[in-house]
Amino acid sequence: MTGISDFSILAPVPLEHLQSGRTIASATGFVAFGSRKWELFRKVDELRGGARVPVLIYPSHEDVAAKLSFVVSWLGWYVGCEESGNGKHSKAMSHRPPTTGQYTADNQGHWAVFWHVCDLQELPAGQRMPISAIQSVKGGWRKTAPPRGPELVATPSTLEVPL
Template identity: 35%
Template sequence: MDTSTTRAFAILAPVPENHLITGLDAIAQQLDATPPQTPPVVAYGSDAFEVFGKADQLRQQAPVEIYFYASHAKEQPLNHQVTWRATYIGHVHSRRGRYPGSALHRPVSTQNDAPTWAIFWRIQDLEKLDTPIPIANFRALEKKTNLTARFIPEGPMLVALPVKA
């Protein structure tokens, strides 16, 4: 398996800010487990199986950069920004709507999520960005123009790697 991150595309996904914050806690719990679960994985649920299926087809098992728009954040600037990033490593189908892997992979804030997700997508290396990236620096894959500064992603989407400001 190729361990170098693909440069062909990235993923842009809206995730509630509290799920991103508690995702860091899920990582810490995995590292504190006996035996430690390394590398730690965080799993988020989605019904966007087409998007993640296409991502898996394009990535050919290589990791993919994934950027997060923190939805439901306490503070939202007028021009929207990506404030988190991670490495997407793949998805698994749910089992009766629930995550089939270790409960440690799921952020505690997701426990009240409706148990009807089609898939769970898994990430590693979750981190808050020191410098946010404007949404306008992203372009939907196979589109010619960047997203507008006020664009709010309503679901995960494949994008070209962001243009540096």
């Protein structure tokens, strides 16, 4: 990696949280998704130097192993995170997808970090891509094991990401 434009975050997020999260991001400035990968987000914050980072999101499927055929169909911009000592977001549900409210663990002690995404949008059909087409970066995900959580990846040259 030579610069901030060289990497993106690839992440699985349940479709229901993407759909309800888009509304929250529009209304409040960002949506907060949960993860246990606090080390990854510390690294991203070091590398990004305050710049926004593209987030390539594929809808995850509960109880289904990640497959290389899963398709990145959502795009957003990572703008920061907050680590959680108690597994809750500091602003409670004000930045969380409303659909997370139906899962007790989602907002009560499960996540180590909440990563903030603004400008969340569904990609046009012509810009979608299978996760198998995305290149890893040193220290990122292994092609033999599709990610079950956020990972650093090379920003695809075919992706049109407005700054």
